Amino acid sequence: MSIEEAAQPAAVSVPDPPGPLLEVTDLRVRFDTKGRRVNAVNGLSYRLSAGRTLAIIGESGSGKSVSSRALMGLLPPTAKVTGSARFAGKELVGRSEKQLRGLRGADIAMVFQDPARSLNPTMRIGTQITEAVRAHAKIDRKAAHARAVELLQLVRLPAAERRFHEYPHQLSGGMRQRVMIAIALAADPKLLIADEATTALDVTTQAQIMELLLELQRRLGTAIVLISHDLGLAASYADDVVVMYAGRAVEYAPASTLFSRVRMPYTEALMAAIPRLERPPHAELPVTPGQPPDLTRLPPGCPFAPRCARATDECRTEVPPFTEHEPGHWWACWHPCGEPS
Numbered sequence: 001m002s003i004e005e006a007a008q009p010a011a012v013s014v015p016d017p018p019g020p021l022l023e024v025t026d027l028r029v030r031f032d033t034k035g036r037r038v039n040a041v042n043g044l045s046y047r048l049s050a051g052r053t054l055a056i057i058g059e060s061g062s063g064k065s066v067s068s069r070a071l072m073g074l075l076p077p078t079a080k081v082t083g084s085a086r087f088a089g090k091e092l093v094g095r096s097e098k099q100l101r102g103l104r105g106a107d108i109a110m111v112f113q114d115p116a117r118s119l120n121p122t123m124r125i126g127t128q129i130t131e132a133v134r135a136h137a138k139i140d141r142k143a144a145h146a147r148a149v150e151l152l153q154l155v156r157l158p159a160a161e162r163r164f165h166e167y168p169h170q171l172s173g174g175m176r177q178r179v180m181i182a183i184a185l186a187a188d189p190k191l192l193i194a195d196e197a198t199t200a201l202d203v204t205t206q207a208q209i210m211e212l213l214l215e216l217q218r219r220l221g222t223a224i225v226l227i228s229h230d231l232g233l234a235a236s237y238a239d240d241v242v243v244m245y246a247g248r249a250v251e252y253a254p255a256s257t258l259f260s261r262v263r264m265p266y267t268e269a270l271m272a273a274i275p276r277l278e279r280p281p282h283a284e285l286p287v288t289p290g291q292p293p294d295l296t297r298l299p300p301g302c303p304f305a306p307r308c309a310r311a312t313d314e315c316r317t318e319v320p321p322f323t324e325h326e327p328g329h330w331w332a333c334w335h336p337c338g339e340p341s
Contacts, residue, residue, distance in 0.1 A: 020047040021223045022071075022191060027083040027093075029063070029070050029247075038295045040066045042247040043083070045322075048240075050190065051217060053224040055238035055255070057231055057270070061292050063247040064227045068193050072108055073100035088190065106136045109184035113196035115176035119168040125152075125179055126164035129186065136187035151182040155212060174205035178212070185216065192217075193225045198233070210237050231270050235259050243267045246293050246303035249322055252330040263329065263336035266304045302334070310335045 029041040041063040048054045056064045070081045071092055085092040087108065092100070112118050120128060129148035130141070139147070145164070152160035155178040168176055177197065184192060194213065198206040214237060217224055226238055234241050234255060241258050243251040243266065251264035262268045269288040279285075290307040293299060302320055305311040314334050322332040 019049070021050045021088060022048040022225075023084075023086045024067075024071075025084040025086075027067060027070065027085060028081070029066050029075065030080050031076075031078045032080065033078050036296050039298065040079075040247055040295060041070065042298075043322075044242075044244070044247070044249055046240075046242050046249065046252065048191075048223050048225065050223050051221045052239045053214070053217065053226055053237060055226040055228060055234035055241045056244060057228060057234050057241060058244035059229060059270075059292055061295070062244040064244055065195050067244075068110070068195060068225055068227055072104055072110060072193075073097060074110075105132060105184075105189065106187045107189055108191045108193070109187075109189040110193040110195060111177070111180050111184050111197040113199050115173070115180045116168065118180055119176060121168050123167075124164070125166055125168065125171070129164075129179070129183055132183045132186040147186075148182075151185060152179070154185065154216070155179075155182045157182070173201055174208065177201065177205075177209055181209075181212065181216075185220075188220060189222065191223045191225070193227065195227045196229075197226075199228070199230075206233075213237075231259075231267075232274055243270070246298060247295060248303070248332065249330070250304070250332045252322075254328060257329050261326075261329070261338065263325070263331040263338060264333050265308045265310050265335075265337055268337050269307075302332070310337075 024047070025045050027041055027044040031038040031040060044063070044067050046054065056067070058064050066075070069075050070079070071085050071087070073095065075081065081093055083093060087103070126145065126148050129151060130144040133139070133144045133147045149160050149164055152163055157163050157175060157178045163171065163175070168179070171179065192213070198209050201209065210233070213224060216222060226234065228234060238255045241253065241255050242249050243264060245266050251258065251267045258267070262271060272286040273288070275285065288307055293303045293306070299306060301316040301318055302308070302311070305315040308315065312335065318334070320332045320334045322330055324330045325336070
């Protein structure tokens with residue numbers, strides 16, 4: 001099998017209840033720059049229904065953020081996106097910039113990792129929210145002001161009217177993230193993508209932001225894609241989990257199933273690195289040996305094989321298919337955990 005063939009695993013589709021809000025099938029993203037081809041996403045498939053939370057987990061460079069930005073058309077011109085991503089029955093892949101601009105904010109919104117970089121430091125908070133409100137609704141400034149204050153109250157920002165007139169530097173990190181969520185909710189989107197939205201926050205604020213998102217989900221019926229490298233976050237807040245490695249989905253299951261019956265050695269390695277109270281003080285965390293593969297030169301076989309203690313010659317030569325081995329539980333591994341190696 002050639003390296004090019006190894007980078008193109010067979011397409012699969014994860015089953016879900018009928019009528020998903022978002023259905024991604026064999027999504028592929030590659031970047032061609034200066035004679036180099038980076039296969040950032042290699043055949044990702046999943047489904048997400050309204051009112052549910054899907055966590056996409058993996059190390060940096062696994063394709064999590066790229067796959068979600070591809071849905072919104074937020075990738076540079078060097079990116080080539082193929083496959084299918086149907087949102088509310090409408091195909092997103094191949095849409096023009098003008099068509100996608102009409103969906104962004106109105107139907108699909110994204111909350112980014114660093115609110116300090118996303119908010120304009122020269123504009124008052126209220127101005128930035130009203131700008132988002134008026135971009136999707138034909139209302140006057142007074143009505144937009146009232147809606148902005150209502151959104152600040154919705155995300156539980158204290159003294160909403162006063163915060164409306166403040167600048168981003170006058171708010172804490174958690175407050176700025178709440179402002180970003182308020183902007184994202186300006187047009188009551190059906191799908192909210194949270195791209196490492198709590199990574200820069202302390203654990204207390206992180207929990208507050210996640211509880212806020214779930215409360216808003218219950219009230220508005222919003223579907224959430226939660227992008228993170230934090231398995232603890234996924235275990236606590238997600239309904240379903242997709243684990244990505246080298247641009248592929250390598251394990252998928254409902255959160256309760258995945259964390260009780262891990263099958264993919266990569267998922268097991270990620271879980272082993274979670275800090276635990278029962279570990280002795282100052283004990284080193286388990287470390288997965290090696291580095292993630294170079295996406296310009298994916299090795300033949302399973303991309304995790306060079307780092308996997310269970311790998312055999314079969315793993316190094318044949319790409320394991322992403323298959324539903326147990327009801328609702330998909331994985332891509334020749335020698336899964338829980339079975340003799």
